[in-house]
Amino acid sequence: MRLIRKIFTKSRSPEDGIFFDTIEKILGFAPITLDIYRKAFTHRSSNKTDENGNSINYERLEFLGDAMLSAVIAGYLFGKAPYGDEGYLTKMRSKIVSREHLNELGKDLNLIQFIESKVPVHHFGDNIHGNVFESLVGAIYLDRGYVYCEKFIQKRVIVPYVDIARLEGKVISYKSLVIEWCQKEKRLFHYDIFDDNGIDGQRLFGVRLSIDDKVIAKARATSKKKAEEKASQRAYFAFQEKMDKK
Amino acid sequence: MRLIRKIFTKSRSPEDGIFFDTIEKILGFAPITLDIYRKAFTHRSSNKTDENGNSINYERLEFLGDAMLSAVIAGYLFGKAPYGDEGYLTKMRSKIVSREHLNELGKDLNLIQFIESKVPVHHFGDNIHGNVFESLVGAIYLDRGYVYCEKFIQKRVIVPYVDIARLEGKVISYKSLVIEWCQKEKRLFHYDIFDDNGIDGQRLFGVRLSIDDKVIAKARATSKKKAEEKASQRAYFAFQEKMDKK
Missing domain, CATH: 3.30.160.20 (Double Stranded RNA Binding Domain)
Incomplete structure (x- = not known):
């Protein structure tokens, strides 16, 4: 990780440096390809396209992140609740990855600070927080693979938010x-x-x-x-x- | 892999040996914990339970396998179709992991041969093929991790069945x-x-x-x-x- 940072430091602008540091703090590990993370925060209103005319925005990464999040949470619940049948596992997962919960996660990490958009950020509804949380997970998968997705989700979703007893409705507060x-x-x-x-x-x-x-x-x-x-x-x-x- | 096989060979019964060999052929790599794969083919009618009274059957593994399959296909499509937006990717994935398609995959691998059940196998409907295909993917994840799930899905789903042009409806036959x-x-x-x-x-x-x-x-x-x-x-x-x- 130190090596990656060193190589990276050489060519980065001061602006890149701030983005790198903030993203690293959120992830808990160093990003490798910073551009993937930029894409994770690019709103479609930016109208960016790549050299083949494909549009650059976070929506594809959101699809990828949603899939990785579901898989990681499935793996976690499978091990954590050996007593739960398929229906139980499905219900628990949908509580954890609910729209409301994802919005809360994105908000707590203040991901909105990174969004690049032509629409003023305060015009967005609440869902933008959850959407960029998912796209960030997608970016981690692309940049560092499944195991790092797992690490991130463990640190940012499971440890601080997932409490099986409460999700089961046994503990309200x-x-x-x-x-x-x-x-x-x-x-x-x-x-x-x-x-x-x-x-x-x-x-x-x-x-x-x-x-x-x-x-x-x-x-x-x-x-x-x-x-x-x-x-x-x-x-x-x-x-x-x-x-x-x- | 040779080492794993050697260690395993020592303690296995002839019956285990046949199961090991057949599963290895289907996976394309050696299984480590054979019991996980047995569970992947145990129907609930067997009424098996573990020492804590939790029932042993493939339904929980099906949940896990479904999640892994969705994640692997998401990762594949993301790379394969850089032109496709979120809606396109979602549609393509649901074509690939459709019930009908999973049943076909399970049938082609003749997974039904492994099923342990009190109900005669010919009493099951077509969905049993897809269900145990999913539980097999879940077993691979538990036994060998995400990267081996990817390998298996690449070999058994993507290479032989996934043809983007046909899925897009551009080529019918x-x-x-x-x-x-x-x-x-x-x-x-x-x-x-x-x-x-x-x-x-x-x-x-x-x-x-x-x-x-x-x-x-x-x-x-x-x-x-x-x-x-x-x-x-x-x-x-x-x-x-x-x-x-x-």
Whole structure:
């Protein structure tokens, strides 16, 4: 990876350099062919074409990314839920790759910052976020292959968002589980924001959960609500034996 | 691969040996964990369960295989048809992975020979062929990973069946193209069966196409009609410049 970066650095413009660094941070590994990623953020309104007259925009990559995302999530669920039949697996996957969820993922990564378009970005609906999330996955497949798609999806979809218990509808909110438990056990709980900042044009909230004045868990997310939920989930897993009545 | 086979040979029963050899022939590479492939052919009527009470049958593998097949075909079409937009790619893929087509693929590989079931095999409808074709792809993914899925699909789906021109509806039948050309050019053509045999319980027809008494192409397939079509396609590509009026 260091070698790739070195070779790349030689010929890149300062603008390329910023794009490379930001994409690398999002991916968690170095991109090789930067142009593929540019295409992943080129809206059809740009009216770009290649030397054969084929239009250059992210729609084809979206098709590719959608297929890779479905395959990776299928592989993940297959291993994670050995008890689930075909119907269960299909239902779980469609929850994970739902339009709403993909839009949220794209929004959290602030992918819209890269979009090249003749239409002003604020004119787009919510779906643009999910669309470019898919096209980014397609770009990773083209650039680095299936295993890197898996890595990216693991890091950006599965770890932060996929919670089988919640998807199964068994857990609606970890925050409510924590509150319920505290009330039952007569403990004092307190959520507070310890950090509120913007990095790379993205606002981040840091939330701390204390029980009986002891800090139990911290988490950062793009909204206060999400950060509270994340911190509650961490606390829940830490205290699982105590809170789980099963 | 030789090493794998050696290790495996040590502990396998004669029955395992036959299964291993037949599966290896179909895959084009050695399987590693044979049990995964057995599961790929276990019908739910067998009522098998694992030590945790989860049922063992091919339906979960079918889900996995379907996802891998879609991803591999997406990757293939993306590279093969740089002119096609998202809609085109989606349409082409659904032609390739159509129920009818998958059933044909499973039937041609005679996968039904491996099925373990309490229901007599002739009671199943046509879909069983496609279902176990998908579960076999799922088994390959589990056993050897994505790249081997790609190899298998390339060998068993793309090379023998995927013909973009025909899928686009531009070519309905290569046999009719050949006949048309011969009539126009006042050439004599002749199709004859030079071979008709059964290997591994599967009937194979060898068909020869001669033009002006010279053998132009040969092909083998599971029906006379398919073998004629394959031979015609080979002849067509050999004579493309002459026959193509574009």
